[in-house]
Amino acid sequence: MANDSKKTITTWLQEYGDELYSWALFKTSNKEIAEDLVQDTFVSACTNFDKFQNNSTPKTWLFSILKNKIIDHYRSKSRQYTTSYEDYAKPMQMSDDLFDSNEEWKEIAEVNAQNWLDNPEFITILSQCKNKLPENWQFILQARFILDQDSKNICQELEITMSNYWQIVHRAKLLLKKCIELNWI
Secondary structure, eight states: OOHHHHHHHHHHHHHHHHHHHHHHHHHHSOHHHHHHHHHHHHHHHHHTGGGOOSSSOHHHHHHHHHHHHHHHHHHHHHHHTTTOHHHHHTTSOOOGGGBOTTSOBOOSSSSOHHHHHTOHHHHHHHHHHHHTSOHHHHHHHIIIIISOOOHHHHHHHHTOOHHHHHHHHHHHHHHHHHHHHHHTO
C-alpha cells in the first residue's frame, strides 16, 4: 500500500470511523461485533483502495463496505440458528392465541402500548428480552419493525426463504411477548 493511500485511509478513519461504528452498533447491538465489523471495513478499504474510483464519496463507499460486512455477519448467523428455536422456547409454553387476526399482539395488560414506550423500565426489559433472541432474529425484527424494511429484501440479504422468515418473525414475537410477560407484568 502506497504512502498516500495510507494517509487517505487514516484520514477516512478519523473522519468516518465514529459514524461507521455507530451504524454497526445500531445494526448489531453488540460493541465487540460493531468494532470488528468497522475494522473489517477498513481492512477491506485498504485492500481494495485502488478500486475506489471517486464515483461516490469515500463515506458512501465505506458505508457500502460496512453494509456488506453486516449482511455477511448475519448470513453466517442465520445458518447457525436454523434449528435452535426449541432451545430458546423450551421453558415457555407457546400458544397461537397471543395475536389477533391482524397478527398484532393482544393486550397483555391494561396499559396502553404507547405508555409502555414512554416507560424507561419497560424499554429496558424489552431490550433485555430482545437481546436474549438469536442474533439473526434480532436483526430481522429490527429490519422489519424498526427500519420498516420489506420482507423480500430481508430474505434476500440473509439468503433465507420467505417461509423461514415468517417462522422467525412469528417465533421471535412469541418469545418477546412471553419474556415481557414474565419480566414486566
